[in-house]
Amino acid sequence: MVQMTYRDALRQALRDAMAEDDRVFVIGEEVGRYGGAYGVTKGLIEEFGSDRLMDTPISEAAIVGAAVGAAMAGLKPVAELMYVDFIGMTMDQLGNQAAKIRYMFGGQIGVPMVLRTQGGTGRSAGAQHSQSLEAYVLHTPGLRLAMPATVADAYHLLRGALRQPDPVVFIEHKALYTLKEEVDLSAPVPDWGKAAIRRKGDDLVIVTYSRQVHNALKAAEELAARGIEATVIDLRTLNPLDFDTIRAEVERVGRAMVVSEGVMTAGVAAELSARISEECFDFLHDPVVRVAGEDIPISVSVALEAASVPTTALVRETAERLVA
Amino acid sequence: MTQTAMQAAPEATPRPNSDLRALYTQMRRVRTFEERVGELFVRGQSAGSMLHLSIGEESAAVGVCAAMREGDTFTTHHRGHGIFLARGADPNRMMAEIGGKETGYCHGKGGSMHIADMGLGHLGANAIVGGGIPAVVGAGIASKRAGKGDISVAFFGDGAMQQGILYESMNMAALWDLPVLFVCINNQYGMGTRIDQATKGHELHLRARAFGLRGETVDGLDVTEVRETAQDLVDAARTGQPGFLAVDCYRFFGHARMDKSPYRKEEEEALGRQKDPVLHARAALIGAGVTEDELDGVDNDIAREMDAAIDFAVASQEPQLASMFRDVYGPDEPEPEPVRTRIDRVLARE
């Protein structure tokens, strides 16, 4: 067991993947000499050199496009987008190129690349640096989507992403980089594409991912003190989606709540809620409730920012009322 | 030079701010404001850590803005405090916005990187590198239609020189003879990347000329030179000849408040900081017979003005929580429904 941060685990995953396979390289803004805007790639340029940690100009569309081409040509690029908020600038390369090449070209070739980025609130970074845009990705067939919540998953999901035959968007949470946990990276974790049940209870199921896993676990603890036992499911990957685990738990418990930091309307929570409602209808005692981000941009004001996304209090209160 | 670049501006605009003293005063205001922003951050009163100071770049903001006039519009990048001040912003409301307070220009929603004021023609600062550039094409179309001779100016950093949208925008501006000016504040760095690590094409103005714009590069050390070069380009833009100006300077400090610039050498920084447009203008004034005492008086007045801005920001209230649903849509439109209200409806069902 070692103490490790989420940031360290991501770096270790990159290091191990690069040591194992010299086709793996990192390309993005400030990834080399600077060590990444959030320090994830710090030190890797000393180990692997500037050919494998390619610092780029500020040219997001071309960074992602170059990764697409490199993947088609047999390399394994890990492109980095400093903030998920910049995904719009790359959306053609991601949505029209990376996502569709295998299909359009009749299965001749895939695009096995990883696009690492980070999102979410917590640093008072304002409307253009705080969003949770995973729904953009989930809405595009052909793209895989991973969002690690724990230190062990930061490592294993990134390693897993690099083994995929298809493009993976890998969204870290900016508030988790300093999360420190005791981990044994050689201990088994659920396979790529499998959800993890982080807590088991009989009164309701909370389905969530990324930072909201921690929020839900905190709420679940407070609920337990009030006699309510919640199951907390950490999805780990949203595509593939492990609906079997969700279904089994919801059918067993009969109540479900979905928690997401992304905006409520047409978001990931909407998709999950619809699917649970449709497929588990006969087992549900109550409607599926979404606790999600407000349908507004994120303010730079600390107070407004905090109120724009699900708080522990809102998750707990909603759960209590749902079970009552 | 291209043919357009050689045509003289048809009529010279009066130059009310052209005297060095006024330029010095404005530059000192920008510098002192930025120093106080740093203080606001240290005192834990700024909203967030994403504060980008323009110390060392004052001549770009002040020199170009002095060539602009009321009615002109502009957009800035994320390092835009100085530009906005030089266009007449109220330091109190700016500082309050940077602190995320209700009394700020954008009621605490925008912050340092998203400040704007339509009254002063500020169409917005931007946290997306290159994000504010194409708006001046649209504003230029509107100015051209209105026929009052107003122009629109995009301010951005050298980092944006590698974003494709700049070239799409410059091409349109040239194609349609728009009253537009593109101003690249070349402080040599985009975060930790020095410009020679981002491009091999260093004569930035030649890129603009390739699209048919007037393109110039000026040394930012001398604000008078910046102002004069800018004035020529501004005058030409008013007649429908779009231009591009690169102002060479040096980013004196880190990219943002937290960045200690470990990627560059102290000697380089020391050399870069010698290129100080504020001190340069001060020395020129003294050379012209202005006394140290007089200039200290100017500086002290400015220090008081900016201290007052800090006090104003610190004393201001945080925005009311309910305000977060305001201004997502137009003033007569219903506000988005809070998540809590929607949950209440789900759970109220029996």
Ligand SMILES: Cc1ncc(C[n+]2csc(CCOP(=O)(O)OP(=O)(O)O)c2C)c(N)n1
């Ligand atoms: C589209 C986009 N890419 C990356 C960033 C992250 N970022 C913010 S400022 C910056 C450097 C910008 O350099 P430059 O344009 O020269 O402006 P300066 O900071 O030097 O004023 C970067 C990479 C961003 N905000 N937007």
Ligand SMILES: [Mg+2]
């Ligand atoms: Mg720069």
